[in-house]
Amino acid sequence: MKQTVFVYNTLTRTKEEFIPLDAPYVGMYVCGPTVYSDAHLGNARTYISFDLIFRYLTHLGYKVRYVRNITDAGHLESDADFGEDKISKKAKLAQLEPMEIVQKYSTGFHDVMREFNVLPPSIEPTATGHIIEQIELVKIMLDNGFAYEVNGSVYFDVEKYNSTNDYGVLSGRHLEDLLNNTRTLGGQDEKHGKLDFALWIKAKPEHLMKWPSPWSVGFPGWHLECSAMSHKYLGEQFDIHGGGIDLIPTHHTNEVAQNHACYGKNPAKYWIHTNMLTVNGQKMSKSLGNSFLPHELFSGDNTILNKGYSPMTVRFFMLQAHYRSTLDFSNDAMEASEKGFKRLMNAYTLLDGLQASSQSEVEIQPLLNQCYEALNDDFNSPILIAELFEASRIINSVHDGKLKIDATNLELLKTLMQTFVTDVLGLKNEQTSSDELPKVIDFIVNLRSEAKTNRDYATSDKIRDGLQKVGFQLKDSKEGTTWNKI
């Protein structure tokens, strides 16, 4: 690769040169959504951040296999009383079927990702699709002595694991501190140690999602699926493991422990974590009343929003912050991003019409180099966007006749914008909403009616014929003029 990328590795708490285990192949696993509710805006930020990383590494020539899972096995329980015959007779169709919920929210999640122009991952495996693989991992951990069974459930033995490994390697916390900060086990608890976590859980009769296993009819613990799926599709060790920063202390810590217990190594060489989204300086949460959904943000249909913002505006807003910084949402910040995004895209639109001069008053290569340098420095998109504003300034100056550019530099400028705006940042001009076209046509039809009233039939006919050419037919009747698409 011509570019040398540095990434901040949570595991070592330093920026390191990115050297894949087996270049040009790159394996990347990112913890995906739990599809029991609407897609969360904070999650959207995480997936937009990893979309940038996926796009940039792909642009550099790496062959990236990007695995982002869907968590569809959880703790959902039905209140249906299976003991009663009348109910269980109807049960299959009448009761809540978890997979209907999974389908609804998976579709919703994919819709939001498409609106944000987030590329689909290479593989999108589901937890329920990998129960066998999870059971196999539990068997290995039992065989290796890192897990124990109690009453049909299986738990991971954290203290035993820590005696030969470092359980807190990812979070940087010591086991003693963790133990001191965890509540004491109750007398009825099946766990041996306070930090132990479930690998397999025996299902209560009312639990709907359950599968046979050597220990019980039950379901896997939440942390297990990612170990099983990353191993299946990326191998014992791969390059990048990512997710939200909130996953470090428990989910990712337990994932590392599980993989170590099975295969004796940390699954990923580089651990990358995205920071949180806040709203007016506060954590976004339903209880604080400052939470909203992506589609509310698009439509403006929420009291804390002054208006709606397009998906590309929101994507641009998110990329204007570095993925490791907290990102604070406010109406003012969104307004500013909306202006900035329009400025950038307007310049991009002008680019095609620019005329090259025989000489150049500007050199694009240094700017192009700076764009690469920005992303090579731990995918620093805000710095990149600042460079793209400089490129926009150049485009506007050339367009206004204030600056000369030669053909070579103009080509380079086009390459720069195509590469970084379209391919890497994943920004695009948005479909003009279908509301606008009818308004524009109505405006022209009115203009024509005025011309007719003024007996200016030349103009009136010119408008009718011109609209016909671009695909719209006018029809005059006593009620006025109607139009339709040809």
Added chain:
Amino acid sequence: MKQTVFVYNTLTRTKEEFIPLDAPYVGMYVCGPTVYSDAHLGNARTYISFDLIFRYLTHLGYKVRYVRNITDAGHLESDADFGEDKISKKAKLAQLEPMEIVQKYSTGFHDVMREFNVLPPSIEPTATGHIIEQIELVKIMLDNGFAYEVNGSVYFDVEKYNSTNDYGVLSGRHLEDLLNNTRTLGGQDEKHGKLDFALWIKAKPEHLMKWPSPWSVGFPGWHLECSAMSHKYLGEQFDIHGGGIDLIPTHHTNEVAQNHACYGKNPAKYWIHTNMLTVNGQKMSKSLGNSFLPHELFSGDNTILNKGYSPMTVRFFMLQAHYRSTLDFSNDAMEASEKGFKRLMNAYTLLDGLQASSQSEVEIQPLLNQCYEALNDDFNSPILIAELFEASRIINSVHDGKLKIDATNLELLKTLMQTFVTDVLGLKNEQTSSDELPKVIDFIVNLRSEAKTNRDYATSDKIRDGLQKVGFQLKDSKEGTTWNKI
């Protein structure tokens, strides 16, 4: 339900009154696509047909759980030589991963379904997500004596099954005829009988998709997944099982046998099959060179197409034939459907602007009844569309001042069009392509330039201000006038 629906049942070869097993709940299972290649236009016809059935039953008030699976476990094999260490070291990332192919074509399939405005099913389970359930079925069939194991593979014993059941119940063919028309088993064949089929297949070392089972590391036979998934989500017996007519003799016949062997009953009360799509009178096939993909049909990018047709035009074209008739594709037929679809949608657009009179020269209720009667008769969409053209004729006559309608009948007409065009047929006005708006704006900008040239500054300013109001800003410079969205 106020409406009585009759459906043609492949099982009984008659039209029967549709009486769900447990109204208002309706369970419907349709065999979905195999996601190892691009979505096929014939499949699209099947899913559009069942979308009509799903939409109509839902409109009538039934609570339909619609399960449409994705076949993602198949017979794909890799050529990679696992015996060589150098290759297997790289294998996880460098080799073809079947699930990457699954992801690519699942996404493509969903894209095509969205373009056709086909509603997502309630549950979309995958074969790989139900390996455990399939293994459980094989165990039951072995226990019940309808299956046997040979060298780690398990086969279904068709002749034994037929001694107590009717194997040809769905196809209407006798076992003797089937046996006479099947090739003799080779000496190396593991099967006991000529019609026996695999339930579980021991994987060769080079097979990539395989799972542990009590018999071998292997993979399920193709017919098994539908038995397992329909049982899991709809129960031992449900209302409707559907698919393409080509599935009757093998896939559906074997599915019925599997379910009977496990649970002693046919899984579905009504079996519904959609007919084939032909091209200029011939079967669509790659070898005949008359095959094209949905996106080629949309773009016109195939030599046998005169031009492209929009997804809604294609949907309309397909619904103009009854689902049990063959549907012949030709450029002429598509042209005719395109005109018909525009005529229908133009009338629908006029509907909102119609004025009610104090009296009515037309009664809508009989027409509304005929719409229901059309669909109640085995979902006869071509008859329904003929009724909708009659509704369009009424709308046009009222719009042209040739027919009077009162407020009550106008309301009923609106209900009729909303119900049958939008809700049941799933047709909609298509997004105007983004190509058109720039052409229209360019046309107005030219009109303004001419006005300026003629020193008609009043008109020039009026156009500038009018466009500003509908969201477009003009910018004059020495090169001419540019515009952008505000």
